[in-house]
Amino acid sequence: MASSSCFLRSILFSSPTNLRSNHHLPTFFPKNHLICSHSTSSRFESLSVSSIGTGSTKKSSDTRRKVKSMARTNIGKEEKKRVEIYDLEENLAIDLAKFTADLSDKFCKKRGAFTVVVSGGSLIKSLRKLVESPYVDSIDWARWHFFWVDERVVPKNHDDSNYKLAYDSFLSKVPIPPGNVYAINEALSAEAAADDYETCLKHLVNTNILRVSESTGFPKFDLMLLGMGPDGHVASLFPGHGLCNESKKWVVSISDSPKPPSERITFTFPVINSSAHVALVVCGSGKAEAVEAALKKTGNVPPAGSVSAEDELVWFLDKPASSKL
Ligand code: 6PG
Numbered sequence: 001m002a003s004s005s006c007f008l009r010s011i012l013f014s015s016p017t018n019l020r021s022n023h024h025l026p027t028f029f030p031k032n033h034l035i036c037s038h039s040t041s042s043r044f045e046s047l048s049v050s051s052i053g054t055g056s057t058k059k060s061s062d063t064r065r066k067v068k069s070m071a072r073t074n075i076g077k078e079e080k081k082r083v084e085i086y087d088l089e090e091n092l093a094i095d096l097a098k099f100t101a102d103l104s105d106k107f108c109k110k111r112g113a114f115t116v117v118v119s120g121g122s123l124i125k126s127l128r129k130l131v132e133s134p135y136v137d138s139i140d141w142a143r144w145h146f147f148w149v150d151e152r153v154v155p156k157n158h159d160d161s162n163y164k165l166a167y168d169s170f171l172s173k174v175p176i177p178p179g180n181v182y183a184i185n186e187a188l189s190a191e192a193a194a195d196d197y198e199t200c201l202k203h204l205v206n207t208n209i210l211r212v213s214e215s216t217g218f219p220k221f222d223l224m225l226l227g228m229g230p231d232g233h234v235a236s237l238f239p240g241h242g243l244c245n246e247s248k249k250w251v252v253s254i255s256d257s258p259k260p261p262s263e264r265i266t267f268t269f270p271v272i273n274s275s276a277h278v279a280l281v282v283c284g285s286g287k288a289e290a291v292e293a294a295l296k297k298t299g300n301v302p303p304a305g306s307v308s309a310e311d312e313l314v315w316f317l318d319k320p321a322s323s324k325l
Contacts, residue, residue, distance in 0.1 A: 083314075083322070083325070085317045085318070089283050096225075096279065097129035104143075107223075113143050114144050115210055117221050118225045119148070120165055121227040121229070124166055126283070131169075136173070144174075144176045145210070146182065147182045148166070149224060149266065153186050153253075156183065182200060184265055190255055194249075194253040213274040220275060220276055221274075223276070223278075229259060231302060232305070235267055237266060238257065238258050238259070246270070250268060250270075251265055251271070252266060269306055272307060273308045275309050276312070277309055277311055280307060280313070283317070285320035285323060288322070291315075291324065295325060
C-alpha cells in the first residue's frame, strides 16, 4: 500500500532537521468521483493599466509606507484582476500581509476554515509581515490549512525543499495545527507523490475542508500565493512544457524541470485557476519582461499569463518588476 502524506502531517510538521521520510501508513482515501473538465486559457483577454496616485505620497498609519504606486486593470467583461505596484518591496510585503489577513478573517468567519497554498522561492520572504505583530497574534491560525502549489522531491531537511523554506521562515513561527499542514511524501517517487497529494486533496474535499468549484469541478482553494520565475513559470509549470496543458489531473509530477531540482510535483492550471483568490507576487527587474508578456499578452505569453482566479486575481509587483508595463 502506498503511504499517504495526509496521515503524515503531524509527523512532518516538525523541525526539518528532525524529519524522517520513511514513515508509511496505509492509504484508504476513496478515489475521486469528480468528473473534471477545464480550459487552461486565461479568462482575461486584454489589459489596460491606468495609474492611480503614481509617485504620490500615500497617507498611511504605517510610517514605513512612504510611496506607493498603484495601477489597476480594466478588463472589460472581467473586473476581478488588478495589478498593484510598489516602490518598495517592504511596502508590498506590508500590503500582502494585510490582504492575506483580511481573507483569513473572511473565510475563518464564513466557513470556519481557510485553505492557503504557497509556492516556493522568494514569495515566502514576502510573507514575513504575517509572522509579525499585529497579524501573528490576531490571525486565527488554528483554522488555517496549509498546502504547497509545488514541491521538489527532496528530503524535507534539504535546502531545496519548499517545505523547509516555508517551515524555517513561516510555519515555525505561527501556531497552525501540525495536522493542517499538508506536506508531500517525498519518500515516494515523484509520480507516486503527485498521486498521493491528489488523493490527500480528494480526502479533504470529502471531509469538506476543501471546497470544490461549482463551475470547474476542481478543488477551490481560498487563497493561492504564487511567485513567478524570470521565464514566467508559475508553480512548476514551465514555458512550453506539456504539463501546462493538463486538463484533468489535479497534481502532476515533472522529472525534467528546467529549474533544478528536476523532480517535482505541481498543481495543474485547472486547480490554480479554480482558486477563489490568487496573488501573484513578483519582484525584481529580471522578471520585468515576463511580467510584460504575461499581463499585456505580448510575444510568447508565459505560463503566468494563464493564471486566473474565480473571484480575484491580484498581481503584487515591485517597481523594477513592473518597469515594462
Ligand atoms: C519552486 C517554486 C517556483 C517559484 C518561482 C519563483 O519551487 O521553484 O514554487 O514556482 O515560485 O520560481 O521563484 P523566485 O521568486 O525565487 O524567483
